Amino acid sequence: MLSDVLAAVLMSCGLIFFTAGTIGLIRFPDVRSQLHALTKADNLGLGLLLLGAAVYVGSLATGVGLLLVWLLALGASSISAQALAGAEAETLEGDAEHGRTL
Secondary structure, three states, X not given: OHHHHHHHHHHHXXXXXXXXXXXXXXXXXXXXXXXXXXXXXXXXXXXXXXXXXXXXXXXXXXXXXXXXXXXXXXXXXXXXHHHHHHHHHXXXXXXXXXXXXX
């Protein structure tokens, strides 16, 4: 019973972080700010959701598997955010060379 409540609290906190990341994506003005909001909030949100799922299931093997999923998502999101920020920086440099500014 207590583990079910803990799992629900962890998953609810994860959903709050996902919602905050989505609001940051909508509200922040530039790509770098949006990426910052998404990578930080979504990684923490996913971690809390998976931790809640691991507590709910109660199996060590499932918990280790969910930890591996989270680590893979952490690596993938940081690599993709770096690639997107680099592409955005190249676009801004190309615009400056042609006399276009924001």
